[in-house]
Amino acid sequence: NAGVTQTPKFRVLKTGQSMTLLCAQDMNHEYMYWYRQDPGMGLRLIHYSVGEGTTAKGEVPDGYNVSRLKKQNFLLGLESAAPSQTSVYFCASSSGTGGPDTQYFGPGTRLTVL
Amino acid sequence: EDQVTQSPEALRLQEGESSSLNCSYTVSGLRGLFWYRQDPGKGPEFLFTLYSAGEEKEKERLKATLTKKESFLHITAPKPEDSATYLCAVRTSNTGKLIFGQGTTLQVKP
Numbered sequence: 001n002a003g004v005t006q007t008p009k010f011r012v013l014k015t016g017q018s019m020t021l022l023c024a025q026d027m028n029h030e031y032m033y034w035y036r037q038d039p040g041m042g043l044r045l046i047h048y049s050v051g052e053g054t055t056a057k058g059e060v061p062d063g064y065n066v067s068r069l070k071k072q073n074f075l076l077g078l079e080s081a082a083p084s085q086t087s088v089y090f091c092a093s094s095s096g097t098g099g100p101d102t103q104y105f106g107p108g109t110r111l112t113v114l
Numbered sequence: 115e116d117q118v119t120q121s122p123e124a125l126r127l128q129e130g131e132s133s134s135l136n137c138s139y140t141v142s143g144l145r146g147l148f149w150y151r152q153d154p155g156k157g158p159e160f161l162f163t164l165y166s167a168g169e170e171k172e173k174e175r176l177k178a179t180l181t182k183k184e185s186f187l188h189i190t191a192p193k194p195e196d197s198a199t200y201l202c203a204v205r206t207s208n209t210g211k212l213i214f215g216q217g218t219t220l221q222v223k224p
């Protein structure tokens with residue numbers, strides 16, 4: 001039981017390049033989330049999904065797109081990377097069964113945009 | 115506007131020196147308060163969920179408590195391995211999404 005995994009762990013991009021971050025979970029969770037973490041800013045929600053085929057905007061969605069074609073996977077795309085997107089990206093999942101619904105996090109992807 | 119504030123930003127303790135971390139929140143409706151531990155270069159690791167004022171939960175040297183306006187994470191006789199950043203987050207009734215505080219970085223020296 002791997003929990004939440006993220007690919008890749010590290011990536012360096014040049015301004016204007018595109019890339020996709022992959023998140024996978026093996027807990028059969030309905031809800032999945034993408035956060036970014038920046039020094040002094042805390043964790044901020046980018047996009048989230050409440051089920052296969054659904055996506056919704058979070059607090060800081062601009063410059064990112066997401067897709068949830070399969071229940072266990074949640075993809076985060078950067079179409080044209082900018083230096084402001086240099087950050088550590090975390091994926092999380094939760095069961096979505098109601099109550100406080102604890103989120104479980106992946107190990108993160110460190111992205112640098114030059 | 116929903117808000118979560120953690121204090122202090124950083125805390126240095128000697129091994130065995132007990133202390134508390136604070137998480138104060140202003141939200142329209144609380145559906146749970148969460149504490150996470152984050153080690154450098156790792157993702158947040160879940161510690162506790164608190165549902166309602168007066169609730170307490172314990173795990174080893176950690177004890178989390180909740181009032182209507184704040185939560186405390188008490189660390190009793192800490193060890194160097196307790197060094198980490200501790201994150202507080204709230205789930206609100208409006209959106210169901212988590213709002214995180216900025217974290218408290220704890221360093222425990224032997």
